[in-house]
Amino acid sequence: MDFLMKPTLLKDKKFFTPGVIILILLAINAIVFLAFRFFSGLGSMTNLNNQNPWGIWIAIDVASGVALAAGGFTSAALGHIIHKNEYEVILRPALLTAMLGYTFVALGVFIDLGRYYYIWHPLVMWNGSSPLFEVGICVIIYVTVLYIEFIPIVCERFIGKVKLIASLSFLNKPIDSLLRFLDRSLSKTMFIFIIAGVVLSTLHQSSLGTLMVIAGPKMHPLWQTPILPLLFLLSAIGVGFPMIIFESLIASRSFGLKAEMHVLSKLGRMVGPILGIYLAFKIGDMFIRGTFVYLTEINTQSIMFVIEMLVGVIVPLRMFFSEKVLNSKLLLFFASTLTVIGVMLNRINTFLVAYSPPYALKSYFPSVGEISVTVGFIAILVLIYRVIVMNLPVISLPDKKLVHKTKYEIIGGSK
């Protein structure tokens, strides 16, 4: 029997598992270190200094975070703009990941800013020539767009079911009307936000690459190129679907659900060509600028470059072109994981490994505090993801009542 898929809340699952408890401990650990950061300044718990002003909070939390949340806009382009209905089931999980991912990018920026309480300044003080300004503005707007795109999911869950505790019950009606109003107006205007989301993503994904171009000769030539923005955009598009596959397989495993292999392998089929284009640009750029010579010296940079390219691009590229991989859950997971690691490595390499300031006495390595905070943030993100999918209709399950016919899921339709 072929059931249709319907986004469902996983409320009958257990929240506390051993894994969840570890995540909670990691989160608490991060918060302790953050207290130091806010009470004694950045210097008290990071290894940042005047030579290395940016560390893993920028390279991992922000730069990698933005890249790994690219599943949001690539899936929106595929599902909404190219309008392939079969990908419906991945849209909501991808949207949720992007929404949470970008929220944590913003948090990462917030804690890294020396004057975090001025985080709103870019909204009113513009510098059009600064790529960081562009990244900042695009991310602010994009987070808003993502939250708006998520509203219908909340509406679907709560319309007709708003039941606040006794003393607040007089609010039930107004909230319900508000939700209905939002749902109705958004269902007509959602396309505006969806397209805006894709445009904003292309803009800031590429500008994130422009960021390091200005560092000029302080950047190792293996990474320093005027086409960095293009490379960043291509790799972000390339990692979008692998990231969806990666988390979808983890989620289905963690909640004991059946993996959506037919959709996932279809997604996987598209990854190979994208990674191929990325690799072609990367190698073409190396030829044009003649940077192959730097691979003959053995140093941290050249070794990291080779690992990034081999493990993160070439091996997964080959794997995504193989039928066997596309049809095997384990191998597909492996290939996707490699791509995810590859893009993360690329961001870390671009922002940290390639960056060699002229007067550094020793090279930067993150402090225990920096690592704790980064790990803790990821833990909190996963926990929130878990809470949301258990309480809102995000992950699609086969619905025994819906047998074919109804082609679209009914937005806000549980009347």
Next chain:
Amino acid sequence: MDRRNFLKAAAIACTAAIPAKDLKANEKFKIDEDRVGVLVDTTICIGCRNCEWACKKAHNLSTEPLEKYSNREVFENKRRPNNKALTVVNQFYNPKNSQLPIDVKVQCMHCDEPACVSACIVHAITKHKEGPVTWDSTMCIGCRYCMVACPFQIPAFEYDKALQPKIMKCDFCIDRQKEGKLPACVEICPTETLTFGKRKDLIEIARDRIKRKPNRYSNHILGEHEVGGTSWLYLAGQDFSKLDFPKLVSDPAPGVTESIQHGIFAYFIPPIALYALLGGIMWINKNKSGEE
């Protein structure tokens, strides 16, 4: 393909094949012909470090008494300007005469096309048309991108402050200059190492010195062309890379980034066109799937 076309192509590709506007379209900030600068002649400097003291005094930074500055032990390590000292003097071995070490004062170069100004997310750093590059505490958000961008690695950050940490760098004593005074370091210098004046005159002076004593000077005025020119200029008796100056090209540091930025954002045309394009695709595909 030359660089400009290549960039154009990249920018176009980034925004899905939309004509990039003329990259030169961005108006250049007009800088004053008569802008001031300082010529640092490292062959004269005696390493007395009085300038370090004067600079701290002028900026209300805590400092030891002037007498302590004659202590030569500090030269054992190379130092950098930081949040406690906006300028420092380093000492280098002199291959021509090992008895006479070379002393080099370091501070912000006050670039004519400063990377820090171009990079700053909120425009908290300003290039004044008179020459100085200054930082505004009321705007800065502490992102430290200026530090990533500066080719001379000058801006320093107060990492030990939890509230209102500042970006610290030489401000060319702009307040003293407004009062008609010399920069503190120039004023106190007991030798003629530091010459304050109009940048164009300083270049003449420097050329003249090189011409008169070709043996004393290497034929290179650092800052005349580096990263598009700087307000502070240096003369030396040997290669500047031996004196810990970074090797730099004459293209302004922000040039490439700004071309990319202005290419992608030429009057917002590329993003809007991309929006329209995606809207079109969405509309067509929606109709198609509706017909099925």
